[in-house]
Amino acid sequence: MDIAGLRKQIDEIDAELLALLDKRTRLAMDIAQAKLEQNLPLHDPQREAAMLQSAIDGSFETLAPQEAEEFVAALLPLTRRWVVRRRRAAHVTPQRIAIIGLGLIGGSLAKALKRATPAHTLTGVDLADHLQGPRDSGLFAELFTPDEGGKAVTNADVVFLCTHFEKTIELLPALADDTPVEATVTDVSGIKEPVAKAAEEAFKSPSAPHFVGGHPMAGKAASGFENSDPELFEGRPWVLTPTPHDPVDKMRRLSILIESVGAHVELLSPSEHDRTMAVVSHLPQLMSVALMLTAGGRDADVAGPALREMTRLAASPASLWNRLVGRLRKEVIGELQRAQSYLTELEMAINFEEPLDKWFDRANKLRAELEADEQKRNEG
DSSP states (O other): OOHHHHHHHHHHHHHHHHHHHHHHHHHHHHHHHHHHHTTOOSOOHHHHHHHHHHHHHOOOSSOOHHHHHHHHHHHHHHHHHHHHHHHHHTTOOOOEEEEEOOSHHHHHHHHHHHHHOTTOEEEEEOOGGGOHHHHHHTOOSEEEOGGGTHHHHTTOSEEEEOSOHHHHHHHHHHHHHHSOTTOEEEEOOSOOHHHHHHHHHHTOSTTSOEEEEEEEOOOOSOOSGGGOOTTTTTTOEEEEEOOTTSOHHHHHHHHHHHHTTTOEEEEOOHHHHHHHHIIIIIHHHHHHHHHHHHHTTSSGGGOOHHHHHHTGGGGSOHHHHHHHHHHTHHHHHHHHHHHHHHHHHHHHHHHTTOOOHHHHHHHHHHHHHHHHHHHHHHTO
8 A cells, every 4th residue: 555645646636625624614704794784693503503514414434423513513613713813803904023032932922913914923932941942943033032032122012921920020111211202012811900000100101002911711730831722721711910100092002903813801990900800810720739739649540630730720830829829919819718618618507418509509500600601601
């Protein structure tokens, strides 16, 4: 059997499939535009159900009906995501963007920005021994080390400060001096009140650029540019913490730019953000650690996906969370106590052989609302 010849045939078929997929995506974009003009929802469950049934009913030489259905089921949300991404990117004009800090968040942002709008011009800043990956990626017009970081922002339209919050606060005065007055500077740190206070002082001069705090609710346990992913922000909230004095036009342009990478913008005050993080970020992290400590080393060979999914965050570095939890100690303790009260209620119900319906019913309802909200956002 000629393996090389068979592989050549597969390559030719793959090329044909990609060409057909390109045409299909173009048609899906046209349909999405027509739906937008007619005020119709992008997602049509009845249409998709019919397409899945058609795949099942098809006649194929090798594919089983369920395999054909599986292929179409994977293709539909993927195409929908592509369409939404292109619709968002259509509103973005090419910009000069500086990214300071090229780890997981900064690297993922660079990849997502260039995928959405290849005409963006990116400059990057990081330590010298961290620049090889960014250099090899071909994403950046120029790369700089921190001691020459001012060169990266001299002509920038937007500056993303992708460092931990202590370094962010340290860099704000220099950015206020080096960045053009018409530019927008934003950060990604997970604590906002200290950053907001430092920015208010650093950017108070009329010649300083505009600053707005930001925080993408995205990440993973692995760090560094080598683990960066253009999909990291897809469907995720990106919190902005503007003040009443922020220019509407600059806020709008920044929001459109952020949404072009797949995120959806949420507006909170710095204090609201920090209180919210104790619930939606810090509590899940600590609960994941507690669950891993409880279950770790016990019957790991038969652990299913539930344990793996719920303990994914346990792989996060303590060095990061020592800083984050330390800044919100009171809020985090309050949420831990609230979670403990629910665990106590469940423990008592189990001890007295009471049905768990009221807890499960309430949790199911809240989970369904969360899923519905996320689906609406992802449909653009």
